[in-house]
Structure formats: structure tokens, C-alpha cells
Amino acid sequence: MDVFSDLVRGVRSHGSLFGVSVLRPPWDLRFDGGAPLTLCALLSGAARVVPQDGPPEPVAAGETVVVRGPAPFRLTSEPAADVDPVPWRPGRAEPGSAPPGASTLVVGAYPARGEIGRRLLDALPPVLRVGGGESGDVEDPVLDHLAAEVAVEAPGQQAVLDRLLDWLLVCTLRTWFDRPGGRPPRWWSAQRDPVVGEALRLLHTDPAAPWTVASLAARTGVSRSTLAERFTDRVGEPPVTYLTRWRMTLAADLLLERPEATVAQVARRVGYADPFAFSAAFRRVRGTSPSGFRRAVEGPADAGDPRAPGAPQRGWTSAMGPNPSTSAAST
Incomplete structure (x- = not known):
């Protein structure tokens, strides 16, 4: 087994909080912290990620952002939303196409199990962003599969989404570690x-x-x-x-x-x-x-400290964002 495969097994989507939102601008979602790792894939629209400490970064359709917790952060529409931030919560948008101008956002808030997961998290920056074409392909097959899966509702869908999120996380981290001029862990x-x-x-x-x-x-x-x-x-x-x-x-x-x-x-x-x-x-x-x-x-x-190794993953925000078409569901 290679090192990366061994470390990434401590971070899996099974047991994560999962959400798909269709958001009409302006919108502003607040992630109140607690999740050791949050993956956000923007399937359509435009946004910016605003970490607690650090400058905002633009996020385009087809890009994936990974935020290392437990510090809170925000995702807002682009241009900047002139609305009060609303806490994000896990949930599923109704299947179907997003209306014109809307942003389709897929979020997985991952638990990091124990010290193995912690070693992977320690190798990551607070925020990393990877474009859909950075792997060398014009289209991103992972995002294509994810977009197709969230657009319909079928038996076994949650199991498929779990595996697609794991696939997306692994591909995102590999692309980021291999980026030109990067400084991957030794x-x-x-x-x-x-x-x-x-x-x-x-x-x-x-x-x-x-x-x-x-x-x-x-x-x-x-x-x-x-x-x-x-x-x-x-x-x-x-x-x-x-x-x-x-x-x-x-x-x-x-x-x-x-x-x-x-x-x-x-x-x-x-x-x-x-x-x-x-x-x-x-x-x-x-x-x-x-x-x-x-x-x-x-x-x-x-005591419910989500940062403690092996601790129950508590304290993750569960509240609806603005203008989503969602129904309650979580992994």
C-alpha cells in the first residue's frame, strides 16, 4: 500500500454530511466549523470562498475547493453577495436542471478518523482550489459523473454519491500535490x-x-x-x-x-x-x-470535541441556506 492510500483511508465520505444546493444569487453560506475537512464542488455558476483568516478566492464552475477545519469559512455568490450569511446545512436539491444564473453546489463535510486522518490534514493548507481541467483533460469526468447523478433520483444513489465524493477528493488532492511549482509533503x-x-x-x-x-x-x-x-x-x-x-x-x-x-x-x-x-x-x-x-x-x-482523535463528529452546522431547493438528507 502506498503512503497516500494509507492516509486517505482516514478520510472517507461514509459518515460525512452531504448537501446539494441550487442557489440563486445573491447568496452567502456560512460554514460554522467543526468538520475537519470540507469539499465544495461548484457544478455551475460562480462563487468565492472566504476563509476566516486569509483573502477571498474566486471559484469558477467546474472547480473544487477543499477547506481544512475546524475554522469557519463562507461561500458567497460572485459578485459579492449583499445579504446576511446563512448557515449551511446538509440536504438534497430536487432533481432537475438549475435555473439560468443559479449556482449548483455539492458539499461534503468529512469526518477525519483518528490520527491517520490527522496526518493527511496536516499536509494540507487551510484552503486549496483545483480547476476541473488541471488534470490535463478539458472535461472533468468526476464532476461530470457527479452532476449527472445529482440531477436524477435513483435507487442506490447515496452509495454512488459516497463513492463519487471519495473519488473527487482523491483526484483533487492528487492534482493539488502535483501542481507546477507546488510544495507537496516530502x-x-x-x-x-x-x-x-x-x-x-x-x-x-x-x-x-x-x-x-x-x-x-x-x-x-x-x-x-x-x-x-x-x-x-x-x-x-x-x-x-x-x-x-x-x-x-x-x-x-x-x-x-x-x-x-x-x-x-x-x-x-x-x-x-x-x-x-x-x-x-x-x-x-x-x-x-x-x-x-x-x-x-x-x-x-x-465532551464532543470534533477535533479530538476518535471523537464523535458533532457541532457541524445544520441550517438551510438562502434560496435552495432542498429536502433533508445526509450521508
């Missing part, structure tokens, strides 16, 4: 190195295996010194250090998702036969013991 660029990319794939496919620099070097067909130097140069840290941090990320999620599991059981799942060695590594990486981490996070989660 693990993204490292995946294209034939040696380092293979080493990363091995570590993510079987993180609990007893990997050493020597065993990784043997599997990738280079010497130990070559692998260590090349991996550190491309990724920014040595292979074993990277593996330890990834194991602790997996362990953190296991501690929260499986409260019945003992520390020894979690240790074995991530490649440690000795729970004391695992606890020492966890404390070194996370700054607290496994048990202490579990206790500390259970408090915020019980």
Missing part, C-alpha cells in the same frame, strides 16, 4: 523514487513486520548505506524513525477505537512483542504513555 514526492517509494510501500503494507534497514535494503535491491541515505534525503528522516512514528500513529488509533484492547495487544498489532518497549517508544514519540494517551483523549471526546 512523503508524496518520495513515493516516486524507485527505491524509497518501494521501501515506503513495504512499510505501509506490513508495518508490524520486523523491518530493519538491512531487510528493507535487501527488498529494494540496494545497499544499507544507499537506502539509509536516500530515504533520509527524500523523506526527511531515517527509515526506522519513520516506521516507529507510523506504528505509533496506528497504535494511537487502536487505543481509541478498541477500548477493550490491552496495551500488550495493541503493541503486538503494531509489531512489538514487548509491551514495555512499545510503551517506551510511544512515550518517546507521543510524549505520554499509551494509557495516559487513551485517558487524555477520552475526556475531550466525551
Whole structure:
């Protein structure tokens, strides 16, 4: 499994809040925060995204915007709306064509599950915008499929929309990471190195295996010194250090998702036969013991903090925007 596939599995549309709105200008939608990641695809019309901290950015038909939470932001009609912002809520527009001059907006407010999702979010800017043709195609097949699906109502539609949103998110992030002059995270660029990319794939496919620099070097067909130097140069840290941090990320999620599991059981799942060695590594990486981490996070989660790893996704706005033709529905 490659790094990106492993990280993006922590952010999926199943369980997200979903909405399709047909908006006649002027309109102004307020997203009050709480969602770790919000994807907005503008199928028709024109808009601008207004982050809490930062300048407004125009959004054209066929463009997709991804906003990293939990800070609030707004989407307004273009030119600027002279109306009071109204909270967005999940819902479905009635199937059919948008009237002339209207904007058709598809929104997915994603939960980010645990520490795996958090590592992907940490690699993203507060706002990123990708045009429909940036992948090299004149038409965007993902948006074409999405527009066709929201225009009708058919059995199994919600399952189709879930998968289309996942598809759109993955394609949007890949296009943004690969944009000319961009500064993608180091693990993204490292995946294209034939040696380092293979080493990363091995570590993510079987993180609990007893990997050493020597065993990784043997599997990738280079010497130990070559692998260590090349991996550190491309990724920014040595292979074993990277593996330890990834194991602790997996362990953190296991501690929260499986409260019945003992520390020894979690240790074995991530490649440690000795729970004391695992606890020492966890404390070194996370700054607290496994048990202490579990206790500390259970408090915020019980309080409904959507930013806490494993916490229930609460506090997402649910109110109708202006002039939409919607009926209540959510993923």
C-alpha cells in the first residue's frame, strides 16, 4: 500500500454530511466549523470562498475547493453577495436542471478518523482550489459523473454519491500535490523514487513486520548505506524513525477505537512483542504513555470535541441556506 492510500483511508465520505444546493444569487453560506475537512464542488455558476483568516478566492464552475477545519469559512455568490450569511446545512436539491444564473453546489463535510486522518490534514493548507481541467483533460469526468447523478433520483444513489465524493477528493488532492511549482509533503514526492517509494510501500503494507534497514535494503535491491541515505534525503528522516512514528500513529488509533484492547495487544498489532518497549517508544514519540494517551483523549471526546482523535463528529452546522431547493438528507 502506498503512503497516500494509507492516509486517505482516514478520510472517507461514509459518515460525512452531504448537501446539494441550487442557489440563486445573491447568496452567502456560512460554514460554522467543526468538520475537519470540507469539499465544495461548484457544478455551475460562480462563487468565492472566504476563509476566516486569509483573502477571498474566486471559484469558477467546474472547480473544487477543499477547506481544512475546524475554522469557519463562507461561500458567497460572485459578485459579492449583499445579504446576511446563512448557515449551511446538509440536504438534497430536487432533481432537475438549475435555473439560468443559479449556482449548483455539492458539499461534503468529512469526518477525519483518528490520527491517520490527522496526518493527511496536516499536509494540507487551510484552503486549496483545483480547476476541473488541471488534470490535463478539458472535461472533468468526476464532476461530470457527479452532476449527472445529482440531477436524477435513483435507487442506490447515496452509495454512488459516497463513492463519487471519495473519488473527487482523491483526484483533487492528487492534482493539488502535483501542481507546477507546488510544495507537496516530502512523503508524496518520495513515493516516486524507485527505491524509497518501494521501501515506503513495504512499510505501509506490513508495518508490524520486523523491518530493519538491512531487510528493507535487501527488498529494494540496494545497499544499507544507499537506502539509509536516500530515504533520509527524500523523506526527511531515517527509515526506522519513520516506521516507529507510523506504528505509533496506528497504535494511537487502536487505543481509541478498541477500548477493550490491552496495551500488550495493541503493541503486538503494531509489531512489538514487548509491551514495555512499545510503551517506551510511544512515550518517546507521543510524549505520554499509551494509557495516559487513551485517558487524555477520552475526556475531550466525551465532551464532543470534533477535533479530538476518535471523537464523535458533532457541532457541524445544520441550517438551510438562502434560496435552495432542498429536502433533508445526509450521508
